[in-house]
Amino acid sequence: MIKDFFILDFSYDVIDNIPVIFIWAIDTEGQRIVLLEKSFRPYFYVVVDEKEVEYIIEEIKKLSKSGSPITNIIPIKGKKLFGQPVTVLRIETLIPAYVRIYRDEVLKVKGVKQVLEADIRFYMRYSIDKYIKPFHWIKAEVEEVENINFRVNKVYEIKNIKEQYVGSIPKLRKLSFSIQVYSKQGSPNPRKDPIVVIAVKTDDSAKQFVASDSDDKQIIKEFVAFFQEYDPDIVYGFNTNSFDLQYLLERAHSKGLKLDIGRRVNGEPSQGVYGHYSMTGRLNVDLAGFVNSVSEVKIKTLENICDYLGIVKKEDRVNLEWYEIPKMWEDKDKKNKVIQYVADNARSVYLLGESFLPFAIELTRITGLPLDQLSMASVGYRVEWLLMRESNKYNELIPNKEERTGESYEGGLVISPIQGIHENVIVLDFSSMYPSIMIKYNVGPDTLVKGECNDCWVSPIGHKFRKEPPGLYKFVLENLVKERREIKSKLKETKDEYEKRLLDERQKALKVMANAFYGYMGWINARWYSREGAEAVTAWGRSIISDAAKIATEHGFKVIYGDTDSIFIKGNGDINKLQEIISQKFGIEIKMDKVYKRVLFTESKKRYAGITEDGRIDIVGFEAIRGDWCELAREVQRNVxxxxxRTGKVDDAVRYVRKTILSLRRGEFKIEDLIIWKGLDKDVNEYAITAPHVVAAKKAIKAGYLVTKGSKIGYVIVKGTNKLSERAEPYFLVKDNSRIDISYYVDNQIIPSAMHVLKVFGVKEDSLKSGGTDILSFFKK
Known part of the structure; x- marks a missing residue:
């Protein structure tokens, strides 16, 4: 029979010594389906000396093992590696795990130059070869088979996939969850500390499972039963890969239970690539992986992220500090507040997931990465999976990963700012400058020419790239740009609001992916790495920005600042004419990005703040958007x-700083506003220097808290006569405001953060500490 299926995810298993790929899907009737593919076999490629092909084939045959014999060795024609033709053999076997075993042995055969594509996961290899991706529909010839141990409506065996197409997304079942652990002292230990609340939120309900005593066996059983009954397609979490799921697994096992929440019976979550936990047949989406893109929020807690995005404001939910919870749980009058806190977490996670989902779906559709892996994969890996899929169409072999040391190269041009306040400043921005350069000059590792070349683009620093044929980067980027252009045209025409949102998310995803290609090319972990390519792109970019600034000056504008792909100008010239001239000269569109009613520049590059005509404030490069200052220091700088x-009055800003310092000296502050956050990039015992956050971490460990590499340490500086670092205390151990060293915060946090702005206007540092009202005293004489 021929049927249509919407793909959610892929997985595989070896059953009776045969690899079986599972395609988890939904059919046109909304039934949950698993499709079984039993005919696909694992393979890899071997690049060989063309003179030794027959010898190499015979030698490889000798390596065949009974557990998974080599079933076929096929010479493949037309394959390229970095654009160069190569002689290739395709080695096929039976069991996917044997690919890596054969890879190592084949490499030792005389005449073998490289083994390629031996590190691609089996089910992803299948999806690449069959040109199918998650969140697409396929039309397939199938045969229904017996459902054995699958939590789905029907099971089919695939006979043939006819086509893939993009259709409407069926109604998906979504569930979020959050847990609360009761730990009397220190960080939770799954061997002894019970889960006391599990809260879930679904599309149409919310529920909390609450332990009646310290035994959490019953609520884990109830949670698993609810999970199985609701049968979600997507599971939202926040830091669930790093905490909740691992804790649930260990607690379940300690109680003799299985966390059986997948779509295969007795299938527990298992940790896979990128550190995510895979739930067979479901998409476990840890939203913490997506929020890294929200750079404006430095401490990326669930509450902070949801508050900033306006999804759930802090005043509309219960907010608790983790160290408060044990005592509140022990207090019968406060226990319900803890339960509501966990319920609010589950609700916040659900709404955050719904906010990110449309964009995430489009990234999945573009890259082909399943949604659960996409949420944890870096931008580089997302680009790489797109290239891996497209390289197959281009007949380009996928290079191996290589270990490389970091190589620095000159970045984009920054034109030094004219210090001070400027009004009516226009920002002209080159649309996707780096992708445009890569397309125009055919930049890539496969187009780089290191010898003589008569028909090459030559970069300003001398790197050469052949003009024809197009390289892999150009091939993929042109497709992304073309599709985005078509979607933007559709956006102008469509009147349906739902369709508009989907199209807008698609064009944003295409833009994000295209803009990530330059960074990927210079990323040392990239399979298609090219330092020369990255250097050449920035060199062309510097040349373009420099020339664009000269053209603006020639047409009556004053250049205030320039950075990488944009210039800040002011003047009374014809701005439309200027855009037209620059765009035509470089073949890259430049457009007005914004107009600042007022913009402030310090003497430093990449540090400015401006207010747009609609009242929005942009802050770039100041401590207000960095994470190494306490919240009060950031707040002071933002307000200054x-x-x-907004007012153009420096004296008002100085008065505000003085008032803040006075309030601090009076003790009118919350300790939470003085916390300094710093991450541990290694274990505390590996630090040779006793930095404040390291001292605070050691104190937290001594108090019974689990602190490891990667932990975020929050500390405050308290009074004392010993060294500053020794006076760093974990904030949750400081209960009395009088212990805080006010002088430290005034001299090392508040005043420096304010002076980074105020010194531009000649304000004296000492004037901020005084309580006088003489405006002239603010300024240097």
Whole structure:
């Protein structure tokens, strides 16, 4: 029979010594389906000396093992590696795990130059070869078979996939969850500390499973039963890969239970690539992986992210500090507040997931990465999977990963700013400059020419790239740009609001992916790495920005600043004419990005703040968007900037700083506003220097808290006569405001953060500490 299926995910298993790929899907009736593919076999490629092909084939045959014999060795024609033709053999076997075993042995055969594509997961290899991706539909010839141990409506065996197409997304079942552990002291230990609340939120309900005592066996059983009954397609979490799921697994096992929440009976979550936990047949989406893109929020807690995005404001939910929870749980009058806190977490996670899902779906459709892996994969890996899929169409072999040391090269041009306040400043921005350069000059590792070349593009620093044929980067980028252009045209025409949103998410995803290619090319972990390519792109970019600034000056504008792909100008010239001239000269569109009503520049590059005509404030490069200052210092700097930008009055900003310092000296503050956050990039015992956050971490460990590499340490500086670092205390161990060293915060946090802005106007540092009202005293004489 011929049927249509919407693909959710892929997995595989070896059954009776045969590899079986599972395609988890939904059919046109909304039934949950698993499709079994039993005919596909694992393979890899071997690049060989063309003179030794017959000898190499015979030698490889000798390596065949009874557990998974080599079933076929096929010479393949037309394959390229970095654009160069190569002689290739395709080695086929039976069991996927044997690919790596054969890889190592085949490499030792005389005449073998490289083994390629032996590190691609079996089910992803299948999806690449069959040109199928998650969140697409396929039309397939199938035969229904017996459902054995699958939690789905029907099971089919695939006979033939006819086509893949993009259709509407069926109604998906989504579930979010959050857990709360009761730990009297220190960090939770799954061997002894019970889960006391598990909260879930679904598309149409919310539920909390609450332990009546310290035995969490019953609520884990209830959670698993609810999970199986609701049968979600997508499971939202926040840091669930790093905590919740691992804790649930260990607690379940300690109680003699299985966390049986997949779509295969007795299938527990298992940790896979990128550190994510895979739930067979479901998409476990840890949203913490997506929020890294929200750079404006430095401490990326669930509450902070949802508050910033306006999804769930802090005032509309219960907010608790983790160290408060044990005592509140022990207090019968406060226990319900803890339960509501966990329920609010589950609700926040669900709404956050719904906010990210449309964009994430489009990234999945573009890259082919399943949604659960996409949420944890870096931008580089997302680009790489797109290239891996497209290289197959281009007949280009996928290179191996290589270990490389970091190589620095000159970045984009930054034109030094004219210090001070400027009004009515226009920002002209080159649309996707780096992708445009890569397309125009056919930049890539496969087009790089290191010898003589008569028909090459030559970069300003001398790197050469052949003009024809197009390289892999150009091939893929042109497709992304073309599709985005077509979608933007559709956006102008469509009147359906739902369709508009989907199209907008698609064009944003295409833009994000295209803009990531330059960074990927210079990423040392990239399979298609090219330092020369990255260097050449930035060199062309510097040349373009420099020339664009000269053209702007020639047409009556004053250049205030320039950075990488944009210039800041002011003047009374014809801005439309200027855009037209620059765009035509370089073949890259430049357009007005924004107009600043007022913009502030310090003497430093990449540090400015501006207010747009609609009242929005942009802050770039100041401590206000960095994470190494306490919240009060960031707040002071933000407010100083805002006062100056909105009013143009420096004296008002100085008065505000003085008032803040006075309040601090009076003890009118919350300890939470003085916390300094710093991450541990290694274990505490590996630090040779006793930095404040390391001292605080050691104190937290001594108090019984689990602190490891990667932990975020929050500390405050307290009074004392010993060294500053020794006076760093974990914030949750400081209960009395009088212990805080106010002088440290005034001299090392508040004043420095304010002075980064105010020194531009000649304000004296000492004037911020005084309580006088003489405006002239603010300024240097």
């Amino acid at each position: 900037i805002e006062i100056i930008l």
